[in-house]
Amino acid sequence: MNKEQGQKEKKAKPKGRNFKKVLLILLAVLVLAAAAGGVWYLYFHEAPADGAAPQGQQARRDKLLHGPLHFTVNLADPGQRRYLKATITLAFTERALTRELVSRESELRDLMIDVLRSKAARDIADVAGTNKLRGEIVDRVNAILTDGQVQELYFVDFLIQ
Structure with a gap:
């Protein structure tokens, strides 16, 4: 009888191992499915149309950027021979403006x-001068745009030499 019991135990062990492998595989599939669902939610989920998103989050999500535009x-x-090296990015909210900014980039530059x-150099060396320059560029750009308005201008790089 001992031989029969030993053979039964040997047969039982592989079933236990197979069960653990199947359980591990199912757990891995479940984790991958959860990760795929999370990625889908982040990339394809639309905000509610009734404006339920908080105002700050909605404004951040709707801001579109054009650039960077590099200038020397x-x-x-x-x-004096002084120069300015600047990188500018334009921020706006109207999607239709994207196409206009791309098609008129040479004119804007x-x-x-x-x-x-x-x-x-003395006009733009301090923060007040830089802010005045920023406003002047935005005003001039908005004067020629037809599909929307630029709300903000960012100096990503600004070097006076």
């Missing part, structure tokens, strides 16, 4: 270069 221009300093070159 001579400044209008009399008797020319306009921005004109504004940047008209400044002397």
Whole structure:
């Protein structure tokens, strides 16, 4: 009888091992399915149309960016050879404006270069001067746009030499 019991125990062990393997595989599939569901939710889930999202979150989500636009221009300093290296990004909320900004980028760059070159280093060296320059560029850009308005301009890089 001992031989029969030993053979039964040997047969029982592989079943236990198989059960553990199957359980482990099912657990792995469940984890992968949960991860895939999380990724789907993050990338494809739309915010409720009734505006249930908090105002700050909605504003952050709706902000679109155009850029970066890189510029290196001579400044209008009399008797000195100074230049400005700047990288600009435009922020806006109207999706239709994306197409216009791309199609009119050469015109926008020319306009921005004109504004940047008209400044002397002393005019834009401090925060107040930089903010004034930012406002002037936004005003000039918005004057020629038809599909929307730029709300903000970011200087990603700003170096006066």
